[in-house]
Amino acid sequence: MSTVFLNFFFRKADFMIYTVTLNPSLDYIVHTDCLALGALNRTHDERLYPGGKGINVSLMLARLGLPTCALGFAAGLTGQMFSELLAETGIASDFIALDCGMTRINVKIKSAAESELNAAGPEVSAKALRALEQKLGGLCTGDTLVLSGSVPQGVPCDIYARLAHRAAQAGAFAVVDAAGQALADALTEHPFLIKPNLDELRGLTGCTPHSLDHLVESVRGxxxxxxxxxxxxxxxxxxxxxxxxxxxxxxxxxxGRVRNSVGAGDCMVAGFLSGLYQTREFPTALQAAVAAGSASAFSDWLPTEEEVCAQLVRTILPATLHA
Ligand SMILES: Nc1ncnc2c1ncn2[C@@H]1O[C@H](COP(=O)(O)OP(=O)(O)OP(=O)(O)O)[C@@H](O)[C@H]1O
Ligand SMILES: [Mg+2]
Structure with missing residues (x-):
């Protein structure tokens, strides 16, 4: 399907895909030839991106031509900078300003190996959480609410369950890409989709699948x-x-050659939704999911629509499992 046609199709679309990023970041990505602990290291390339799993999903959705709006919390001067960088990407957003603290800066050091230094981020007050829940009053039937990433300090871990409940009340689809108790709690709200990786599945089920059929069996649980x-x-x-x-x-x-596998799961969620909104067919949604995830793994940051399409033509039709 051509991009021109897709853009026309989605301009007429009467749905919105909201993403929630509870603890976004300014991602400071630096390159250095070598990194020595306890010594002065110099970088030779520095970039600053608005970061967070929901942000990645929204950016990928927008690149694929889908209507999206990023929600969450931002705080302090770094929060202002985060909002400005996000606005530069062109995606719609509606972040709640927190009264205290500052949006975190996560440092990603690219050297012979990759090292990351992720900060904790600001505390989210109960008042701010209520404001977010109120914003979700705008959800409509046919919208999607994507809840991704870990739950920051001070936020009750049933927050995704509460937000998924709001989505269900509005007739919207909830997608949860999280781990541990936050994901476990959300299950009771019957999310339309969850996207665990193997570790997250293990964490949830307590079992390590020894075959694909065994994996399907534990998912049925x-x-x-x-x-x-x-x-x-x-x-x-x-x-x-x-x-x-x-x-x-x-x-x-x-x-393909993996350049950066962080964020592949976020792009996969976006690819899946793009395939599903376009065709309403699970097999094509699965192909689009893998194409977007792999295109992300093969690119330095989030892939372009062309890079996703290049992987889409390399995917094969999904096979049916017997389990
Ligand atoms: N090494 C790889 N080669 C090809 N494709 C990959 C590779 N790693 C990831 N992908 C693609 O991305 C998809 C999601 O990857 P993965 O299972 O690593 O997600 P994840 O652990 O949720 O990632 P993250 O949470 O960091 O975004 C895979 O299903 C696959 O399509
Ligand atoms: Mg993931």
Missing amino acids: LQQQGAQNVLVSLAGEGAVLVPCEGKALTIPAPH
């Missing part, structure tokens, strides 16, 4: 706890989609 559709990402091995109805599907990832 999560569905009994409330999850509807489950997309398990397997990094370089591709993905498995276990729909709430019908057989599970599996697809390998295209091969």
Whole structure:
């Protein structure tokens, strides 16, 4: 489908995909030839991006031509800078300003190996959380609410459950890409989609799958706890989609040189939604998910639409699993 047609299709679209980033960041990415602990190191390339898992999902969605709006919290001077950088990307956003603290700066050091220094971020007050819940009063039937990333300090870990509840009340689809208790709690609200990677699946089920059929079996347990559709990402091995109805599907990832696998899962969520909104078919959504995830892994930062399309033509039709 051509971009021109897609843009026309989505301009007419009457849905919105909201993303929530509770603890966004300014991502400061520096390159250095070598990194020595306890010594002065000099960088030779520095970049600053608005960061956070929901932000990545919104940016990828926008690149794929879907309507999106990023929500969350920002604080202090760094929060202002974050909002300015986000505005420069052209995506719509509606961040709540916190009264205290500052949006965190996460430092990513690219050298022979990659090192990251992620800050804790500001405390989110109960008042700010209520303001976010109020904003979700604007959700409509057919919208999607993407809840991704870890839950910051001070925020109750059932926050995603509460927000997913709001989505359900509005007739919107909730997508949860999180780990641990926040994800476990959200299951009771019957999210439309969850996207655990293998570690997150293990954390949730307590079992390490020894085969794809075994993996599907443990996912069925999560569905009994409330999850509807489950997309398990397997990094370089591709993905498995276990729909709430019908057989599970599996697809390998295209091969390529990995440049940056962080954020591949976020792009995968965006790719899945783009495929689903376009075709309403799970197999094509799964292909688009893997194409966007792999394109992200093969690019330095988030991939362009052309890079996703280049991987899409390299994906094969998903195979049906018997479990
Ligand atoms: N090494 C790789 N080669 C090819 N594709 C990859 C590779 N790593 C990731 N991908 C693609 O990205 C998708 C998501 O990857 P992964 O399972 O690593 O997500 P994740 O752990 O949630 O990532 P993150 O949370 O850092 O965004 C995979 O299903 C695959 O399509
Ligand atoms: Mg992930």
